[in-house]
Amino acid sequence: MTTELTLLACTLLLAIAQIMLTAFLRTQETGTAYNTSARDEAGPPVGKLTGRMQRAQSNLFETLPLFAAAVLIVAIAGREGTLSLYGCWMYVLARIIYVPLYALGIPVIRSLVWLVSLAGLLLI
Numbered sequence: 175m176t177t178e179l180t181l182l183a184c185t186l187l188l189a190i191a192q193i194m195l196t197a198f199l200r201t202q203e204t205g206t207a208y209n210t211s212a213r214d215e216a217g218p219p220v221g222k223l224t225g226r227m228q229r230a231q232s233n234l235f236e237t238l239p240l241f242a243a244a245v246l247i248v249a250i251a252g253r254e255g256t257l258s259l260y261g262c263w264m265y266v267l268a269r270i271i272y273v274p275l276y277a278l279g280i281p282v283i284r285s286l287v288w289l290v291s292l293a294g295l296l297l298i
Contacts (some may be wrong), residue, residue: 176254178298181262182245188269189238192231199224223277230276234269237291241265244298261297264290 175183201209203224204217220228248258268291275284 176249178245178254178258178262179249181266182242185238185241185266185269188266188273189231189234192227192234192273196224196227196231199227222279226276226279227273230273233272233276233288237265237269237295240295241298244295248298257297261294264294264297266294268294 197209200217200220203221208217245258245262248254268287272284272287272291275287
């Protein structure tokens with residue numbers, strides 16, 4: 175398996191981690207009984223940290239299909255190289271750094287890190 179495909183797999187693990195973290199935080203707010211119910215009624219308002227993690231997760235899900243498609247295109251075409259490798263590393267590391275920046279509410283640096291992930295996508 176190429177490094178690019180390995181980094182795609184790592185990004186999928188990051189997505190699972192973000193799903194689990196957000197679910198854990200929301201369960202802390204609503205309780206297990208509500209979270210395991212059909213949730214026909216709205217739960218309590220989303221807390222600040224949970225809201226940030228939901229938005230960080232949504233942000234990842236906006237670019238993850240693009241990243242996956244780009245990596246798969248490179249792999250199928252056999253075009254792995256320096257640019258795709260650097261692009262993948264930039265994307266994955268930026269997405270990892272993005273999560274705590276969003277959790278802590280750090281605005282400008284978070285946006286710059288997001289731009290690094292976008293630049294990584296373009297390199298691929």
